[in-house]
Amino acid sequence: MLLEENSLFWKVLPFLENKFTVAIVSSCVCLFLLICIWVLYVKRHYSPVRSKILIVGRSGEDEQPGSGKSTLYHVLRTGKAPKFQSVTSMVPNEGTFIPRGSKTLKEANFVDFPGNERLKTELEDQVLHAKVIIYVLDVSRLETEIRKEAISVYNIFKLLKKRNRKAIPILIFCNKIDLCESFPLDKVRQILGEEILKYQREVAPSGGDESVLATNIDSLLAxxxxxVSFESGSAAQGVVEPVIHFLDRI
Ligand SMILES: Nc1nc2c(ncn2[C@@H]2O[C@H](COP(=O)(O)OP(=O)(O)OP(=O)(O)O)[C@@H](O)[C@H]2O)c(=O)[nH]1
Ligand SMILES: [Mg+2]
Incomplete structure (x- = not known):
């Protein structure tokens, strides 16, 4: 079929016959492609910083084990609890993967950050760049360790108060439920919330930088x-579906 006389092809043809125009057009196309490749590269390599799912919580101390961060990380990554008891971590575990057992989640960058005090400065940086925070709490020792847990959670809230980005989802994963009698999540929310508010009144009685500016549990947790959401499970027994459901919902 012959092209009509006034079709676009005939209008463009004279330009294509000019070598100079062709060179400019092909340079523009190459430049455009290079920019696209560069944008994709930057997205692929630098966006994980924003999509970090940060696993935090307290380390073990005085012969007591940690809350189960590395165990949870391992279960999410491999679908199984580690065969050997994990030792206290001194460096973060980091990996990009789809959590085992999820059919809907996309690949994300998980960071298991040790609770060791010596890594405090690095933790602050991680918290400020996280997209999601999973705080692993050893619920079997909550009542005896409530003050330490409250301080640890409070410090994370305080850091997040510095951020101006949209609200970050935090999951408080009440781990080790296999070691205790039923521990309703409402009760955890209540006693942890009350202890954090009590601590705030002690360290910042008149507000200011040290305060998270919360007056009740509801305003403290949202x-x-x-x-903040609460879920429970047992990482060592592979019961981590509540974590996957939480990640699915956000
Ligand atoms: N009973 C029970 N033990 C658990 C559970 N999750 C973890 N543990 C045990 O708790 C101990 C500490 O677990 P880790 O995962 O190493 O703790 P962590 O939070 O990474 O500790 P740090 O690296 O020191 O910050 C290990 O012996 C685990 O087997 C659980 O759900 N139930
Ligand atoms: Mg660890």
Whole structure:
């Protein structure tokens, strides 16, 4: 079929016969392609910083084991609890994967961050760049360790108050339920919330930088910088579906 006389092809043809125009057009196309490749490269390599799922919580001390961060990380990554008892971590575990058992989640960058005090400065940086935070709490020792847990959670809230980005989801994963009698999540929310508010009144009686500016449990656990949910399970026994469901929901 012959092209009509006034079709675009005949209009463009004279330009294509000019070598100079062809060179400019092909340079523009190459430049455009290079920019696309560069944008894709930057997205692939630098966006994980924003999509970090940060696993935090307290380390073991005085012969007591840690809350189960590395165990949870391992179960999410491999679908199985580690065969050997894990030792206290001194460096973060980091990996990009789809959590085992999830059919809907996309690949994300998980960071298991040790609770060791010596890594405090690095932790602050990680918290400020996380997209999601999973705080692993050893619920079997909650009542005896409530003050230490409250301080640890409070410090994370305080850091997040510095962020101006949209609210970050935080999951408080009540781990080790296999070691205790039933521990309703409402009760954990209540006693942890009350202890954090009590601590805030002690360290910042008149507000200021040290305060997270919360007056009750509801405003403490949901504000413009973060929203907290509670779930329970047992990482060592592979019961981590609540974590996967939480990640699915956000
Ligand atoms: N009974 C029971 N033990 C658990 C559970 N999850 C973890 N543990 C045990 O708790 C101990 C500490 O677990 P880790 O995962 O190493 O703790 P962590 O939070 O990474 O500790 P740090 O690396 O020191 O910050 C290990 O012996 C685990 O087997 C659980 O759900 N139930
Ligand atoms: Mg660890």
């Amino acid at each position: 504000c413009s910088q973060y929203v």
